[in-house]
Amino acid sequence: MNVRPGHLPRNEQRSDYRPLSIADKKRLLHEMLFARRFEERCYEAYVERKIGGFLHLYSGQEACAYGVLEAARPGHDYVITGYRDHIHAIKCGSDPKAVMAELYGKESGVSRGRGGSMHIFDVPVRFMGGYALVGGPFPLAAGIAKGIKMKGGDEISICFLGDAANNQGTFHEALNIAKVWELPVLFVCENNLYGIGTRINRSTAVMEQYKRAAAYDIPAAQADGQDIEAVHKAASVAVDRVRSGKGPYFLELKTYRYRGHSMSDSNAYRSKDEEKQWLKRDPINILRNRLVDDKALSLDDFKAMDREIIDQIENEIIKFAEDSPLPVASDVEKYVLADGDPWVFPGRKG
Ligand SMILES: Cc1ncc(C[n+]2csc(CCOP(=O)(O)OP(=O)(O)O)c2C)c(N)n1
Ligand SMILES: [Mg+2]
Secondary structure, three states: OOEEOOOOOHHHOOOOOOOOOHHHHHHHHHHHHHHHHHHHHHHHHHHOOOOOOOOOOOOOOHHHHHHHHHHOOEOOEEEEEOOOOHHHHHHHOOOHHHHHHHHOOOOOOOOOOOOOHHHOOEHHHOEEEEOOOOOOHHHHHHHHHHHHHHHOOOOOEEEEEEOHHHHOHHHHHHHHHHHHOOOOEEEEEEEOOEEOOEEHHHHOOOOOHHHHHHHHOOOEEEEEOOOHHHHHHHHHHHHHHHHOOOOOEEEEEEOOOOOOOOOOOOOOOOOHHHHHHHHOOOHHHHHHHHHHHOOOOOHHHHHHHHHHHHHHHHHHHHHHHHHOOOOOHHHOOOOOOOOOOOOOOOOOOO
């Protein structure tokens, strides 16, 4: 397992680490396969023009969100990310039907159809949003962590962002103040090697992202983002450290996205050979093969799981999104500004 400790002192590795059980791994395989099928169905719905606006898919990167959040407490900890956000919200506990309905621009969507793909937002499960502005969530994650510290809770703030986001000024501002104030925030860098069509070596002086946290004296680690067990192990150290009040932490996950940056990206800048090499390290196949090798799963079980997921997505999730009403035109000025408590989305309980 490829877990590199960065400048984290070795004696701070977790001694009480509980590896994922067979039952955990089977559930996570189901969750990651669900995520893959959900995203691929979004692709189709976009081509059919059922989904409009921008659409950024997460296929290939599933082990990052599932591995980290499995080590955290989804629904209790606050999570924030960029525009590639559907799956993080679902792992936090958002109803996949309401996420799909949001992509369809329907009133039953998590953001009442006003946000669309890049702006999934679900306060009751503490998913604090997807954001279109690259690097925008860094200071928001630090602010949430400051709020947690002031209120005295045991929650942590988790910020997932891409490699290119680390070149924004907000990265440096947020890491600096997070360290000065020893905030309970975990920064997770999903390093998929590209910022739209620009490869990391053309834009970034320090390519191993975990090293950049050293500039702010923040402990950091790097893990294989295609191997959910490696992600879970590294994230367990990170989450435990942040939750125990030792301040911020930075975790870099090496990963790859299979689709273009967004639906409007022809993906012409990557070599077929590079794509093929990464496909060999598919996070779902890696976990499935381990379970098969352990005789905990047969390939027929896997196929049945896949069929059941495809049916569920079609018959429950897509159907719900298709059948839901669009927002009415007279409500166009509603929900532009929050009424009352800004932590509660208007019109929703929680
Ligand atoms: C402030 C800002 N600048 C530029 C853009 C255009 N933009 C959208 S995504 C992106 C690349 C981000 O790449 P990365 O952070 O690696 O995330 P990934 O898409 O790979 O998940 C850019 C430059 C933007 N949305 N916001
Ligand atoms: Mg990237």
